[in-house]
Amino acid sequence: MTSVSPSPTILVPHLPPKTLVGIDLITFTSTPNFHGIRDLPAGWHFLYTGTTESLSLRCGGWFFVGDIHPFGAYKKDESALVPAQHANSAPDVIVWRWNTDTETLTPLRASSDADKQKAMRHKANLGAIWQRGGLFSYRSRVSSLVQEAGRPAQFEIDEEDEAEGRQNWLDLTNRLSPGLLSRVVGDASVDVDGRSRWMVTSASTAQRDSDDIPGLTDTAQAAEELEKVMGEKESEFSFLPIDLKRTWREGAIGRERTEAAQDRSWALGDLVQQFSDADGEAQVLGELQFTFLMVLTLMNYSCLQQWKRLLELVLTCRNAIRDRESFMRDVLRLLLLQLKRCDDVEGGLFDLDGEEGGEFLRRLLMRFRRSLYEVVDGTESVVKSEFEKLEAWVKDEYDWELNREVFVRRGMVQLEDGEEVELDMHDNDEDDELGEYAPMVVDLEEGSAQGGEDSDDN
Template sequence: MPPPPSLQPSPTILLPDLPPKTFVGIDLITFTSTPNFHGIRDLPEGWHFLYTGTTESFSLRSGAWFYVGDISRAGSGSNFNDHGAGTALVTTTSRQNEPQIYIWRWNRNTEALDSLSNTDPERQEAMRYKANLGSVWQRGGLFRYRSRVSASMLSNQGQSGESPTTQAEKEDDDDKEDETEESGRRDWQGLTDRITPDLLSRIVGSPQMDVDGHPRWTVTSASSANRDADHIPGLDAPSEGAGAEGTERGAVAEELQEREFGFLPIDLKRTWREGAVGRERTEAAQDRSWALGELVERHNAGSGSGDQQQAGETQLLGELQFTFLMVMTMMNYSCLQQWKRLLELILTSRRAIHEREGLMSAVLRLLLLQLQRCDDVEGGLFEIDGDEGGAFLRNLLMKLRRGVDEVVAGSSGAAGSMVKAELGKLEAWVKAEYDWELQREAIVRRGMIQLEDGEEVEMEMDGNDEDEETGEYAPLVVDLDGGDGELQDDGKRRDMEMEE
C-alpha cells in the first residue's frame, strides 16, 4: 500500500528506463529486473553499493557507492549497533524536510546507470520523476530494500503470490524474515563502517554530484590499480599524429586513467627502512611490523581529521572493507590482489600483536565477518581466486597463530590477549566451515604412506621447506674474511692455490 500523502516518502532510489532482465545488485543482494521494476524503497541509513550488468556473468559490471543519511557520520563506527536494529536515524536531510530520492537513469550507450546532473532540463526531469513517485509505488514498481533474502523473494516483491495456509504460519515466517533482515543489516554495517568519503575519493577519485547534490563514487569491474594492470605496448596510450583514431584512443586511455585505483602503497618485497642492513633487514623481512607501522603513521600525519592517531588504522580497515566488497560484487581482480596484500602485510606483523593490538583485533573481527558472508554472492571468494583458493589465507593464519602463541607465552602481562581471543573465534569458525587446522603441531608434515601395491614411500607436505629451513630456505654461512678460496654452487670451498 502507498503511504499516506502527509507522510514523507522513505529514502528511495529510482531507476527509470532500466531494461528488463538486467542483472542488478544492491549491497549483497542480486536479482534480475522485471518490466515492473522501477527502483528500491525503504533504504536504511548508511553506505550502499548499487551495480548492474547486462548479464549475470561474462559482462562488464558498473556501479556506484552512495550514502543515505548524514554523510558526515560515515566511517564513525557501527551506528547500527549503537542505535539498535532497524532504528530510523534522524539525518540532516530529513530535518530539512527534504526526502532523499536518488534518480539514476539508464544510459543505453554505456549500458550503465547515470545520475541526473544539475542542469535545467535534468532538474525538470527529476521533478517529474519525483512527482510520479506515488503512482509508481502504488503500481508496485518499487521493491522494498532487503539485506539478506533470496533473489527470488526480492524479484517477486510487488507481485501476488500464495500466502501461508494459516495465520500462525504467516506470523512465524514474518518473525524469521525480520530476524534475518536484522542480522543482514547488522552484518552490512560491520562490513562498511570504516568506509569514509575521503577513503573513496582516494581510491576511486572525485565523486559525481547529482541534481540534488548527492555524491556517488563509480566503479567498474574493469577498474584497476596501475600495478595490477596488463600494459600492452601501443595500446596503453594514443599515438601522436594518429588523427581521429588517435584522439578516440586518447579518450579511452584518459577514461581508464580516471578509473585507476589509488590503493595504499604496499611493497611486500621491501619491508625495512631505508639504510637497513644485515640482521635488521632479515628480521624486517620475517616480521613486517615496521612496514605496517610506517604505512599507518604516514596516513596519521597526512590526515586532516581530529583523531589523527586512528586515521591511518581507519584507512587500512576501510580499504580492507572496500576491496573485499568489490571482489564480492564486481569480481574485480585488482581489488582481490590488494585485499590479499593488505592481509599478508598485517597478519605477518608479529610485533604489532602487542604494539597495535587494537588494529590486529579489529582486522580479525572484520575477516571473520567477511568469511561468513563470502558466499552470499554467486561465485564465492575462494572460487573467484582460482589459482590459490583459500591456501594463501590458511597459511597466513597458521603463521599468525604461531606468532600469537609466542607473544602471549613470552609476555608477563596481558599483551596479545585480545588478539588471541579474536583469533580463537576465527580459528573455531574456519575449523567448522573449511576444516582448516591452524595449529602447526597438529598437522603431519612428513611421513610414510603405503600405496595400493604395498610399497611404502615417504611423503612431505608442499611448503615445508620454509618452516624447516631446508631446500632453498636452508641457511648458508659464507666466510668473507678468511682463506683464498671461493664458494662453489654447492657451498664447498674450492682450493685456488696453484700447485708448484
C-alpha cells in the same frame, strides 16, 4: 493522487527489463514494472547493474543515505571538496537515469537544467509509482517465496534474519568514508541535489595490477575506449602502497633488515603513519572493506589482489599483535565476517583466484597463529579471543587445521604394494628456514681465490 510520505528511495526510471541489478549484498533481475528501491536504511550503499548475470561489464556507484555531515569535508587538494548533506534535509530521493548508449546508470547532474527538470518530474510522480508497486522494498537478504492455495505468491520475511543481514552490511562498511572513497576511486560526481556518487566498474584497476604488454597494450587507447563505453572517464585506483618485498626502513642492514622481513610490523606502522595513527588504521580497515566488497559485487581483479596484499601485510606482523591490539582484533573480526560472505560470489570467492584458491589464506593464518601464541604466551588477549573464533569457523567450514603442531611432518608411509617410503612435508619451510630456504655458509675468500685462478687460466 494519495499523498505519500517518502522513505529514502533510489529511482531508476526506464531501466530495461531483465537487467541484472545489485544493491549491497543481494542481486535480482529487473522486471518491466521495476522503477527503484525504497526504504533504504541510513548508511553506505552500493548499487550496480550488468547487462547479463555473468560475462558482462558491471558498473556501480557508492552513495550515502542520511546525514553525511559528521564525516566532514574531505580535501584531496585545494580545489576538490566532497559536498556534505545536512541532517535537516528531506528524506533522500535519489534519481539515477539509464543511459541507453553506455548501458549504465548515471546520476542526474546539477550542471544540466534538463536533468533538474527530470529530477523534479520523477519525484513528483513518486506516489503514483509507489501505488503501482513499482518500488522494490529494500532487503539485506533474499526472501523466501511462499505460495498458498488460492492466494498469490508472497515473499516471506524473517525479521530476525533481516536484522542480522542489515547489521552484517553495517559491519562490512562501517570504516568507509568520503575521504577514503575519494582517495581510492577519485573525486565524486555530484547529482542535482548535491549528493556524492563514487563510480566503480569491474574493469577498474590500479596501475600495478594492469597488464601493460609493449606492442600489444596501449593503456591510453584502452582508457579512451572504456570511457566511450562508460560515458565518463574511468579513474585509476589509488590503493595504499604496499611493497611486500621491502618491509624495512631505508638504510637498514644486517639483523634489523632480517627481522623486518620476518616481522612486518615496521612496514604496517610506516603505512599507518602516512596519516594520523588512528586515521591510518581506519584507512587500512576501510580499504580491506572496500576491496572485498568490490570483489563480492563486481568480481574486480585489482581489488582482489589488494585485499590479499593487505591481509599478507597484517597477518605477518608479530610486534603489532601487542602494540596494535585493538587494530589486529578488528582485522580478525572483519576477516571472519568477510569469509562468511564468500559464497555470495558466483562460484565462491577463492575460485576467482585460480589454482591457488584459499591456500594463500590458510598458510597466512597458520603463520599468524604461530606468531600469536608466541607473543601472548598464555596470557589473555583480545586478539587471541578473536582468532579462536576465526580458527573454529574455518575448521568447521573449510576443514582447515591451523595448528602446525598436530601435523606429522616426516614419517614412513606404506604403499599399496607393501613398500615403505619416507615422506617429508615442506609446508612452511620458508618460516622454519629449512629445505631450499635453509641458510648457506659461503667462504668468500676461497671463492675469490678460485675466481682469480680461473681468470689466470683463461
